Amino acid sequence: MTVMDHSTHHTGAHDHAAHQGHEGHGGHQMGAVTWGAAAKATLHCLTGCAVGEILGMVIGTALMWGNAPTMILAIALAFVFGYSFTLFAIRKAGLVFRTALKVALAADTVSIAVMELVDNGIIALVPGAMDAHLADVLFWTSLLGGFGIAFLLTTPVNKWMIGRGKGHAVVHAYH
Template sequence: MDHGPHTHTGASWQTAAQATLHCLTGCAIGEVLGMVIGTAFGWGNVPTTVLAIVLAFFFGYALTLRGILRAGVAFRTVFRVALAADTLSIAVMELIDNGVIALWPAAMDAELADALFWVSLAVSLAIAFVVTTPVNKWMIGRGKGHAVVHAYH
C-alpha cells in the first residue's frame, strides 16, 4: 500500500534519545529549582511538587523555544511548535519521575542536603528517561514531537 511522499520512516533511537535528553534537561532544572524554592520557603510536599512540575514544563518548553527562536521564527509559531513538540514528552517524564519519588520510601521528605534527595532524583530521572525515549521515538517517527522542532533548525 502506497502512503505517498509524506510517509515517515521510523526515528532512530539516537534521535529519540537526544530529544529525551533535551526534555530531561529542562525537567531536571525545573525539578531541582522547584525543590530548592519549596524547601527555602518551608513549603510541604504538595506545593513543592506542584511548583517543581510547573517549572519542569517551563524549562522544558524554554529550551525548545530558545533553539527555534534562534532560527528567526516568529514567537507565536515557536510557542505552538514547543507545545506540540514537548507536552507529551514532559508529561510522561514528570509522571514517571514524580511517581518514582512518591513511591520511594522517605524520598518525599528528603532535604537538599540529604544524599537520598539526589540519589532518588537521579534514579527517578533515569527511569523517566528510559520510559520516555520510546514515546519520543514513536512521536518523531510519525512526524510529531521533536520532528516538528527539527524542521525549524
C-alpha cells in the same frame, strides 16, 4: 502528492510553517526513527525538565513548604524550562514568538508530561524521599534516579512520536 501539489492546498505563513514541519522529519518515515534520535530528543527534554524540577524542589524544600506545593512548583517549572529550551532554540531560527510557542508546545508537551509523571511517581514511591531535605543523600538519589528512569521510559514514547511526525519531529524543520 508532490511538494508543488501540496503547496497549492495551503496559503499563508501558518500553513507554510505546518508544511515545513511536515517535511522536517529528517527523512523519517513511520517507524524509521533511530533510538539515537529518540534519545537525543529525550535528553533535550530531560535537560529542561531537570533544571526546572530541581529548582522547584530546592526552592520548596529550602522554604520548608509541604510536599504538594513543592511538587506543584517543581512540575510547573519543569514545563516552563522544558518549553523554554525549545522555544529559545527555534526563535533563533527566526520564527515569530507565537509560531515558535506553538511548535514548542507541540514538540514537548507529551514528552514533558510523561517525564514528569514518571519522575514524580518515582519520588513519591521511594520511602522517605518526599520528606528528605536538601542535605540528605536520599533527596538527591531519588530525584536523579527518577530522572534516569523517566529518561528510559520517555525515550520509546519520543521514538514513537517522532516516527509519526509528532513531538520533536516538528522542531527539525527549524534547526
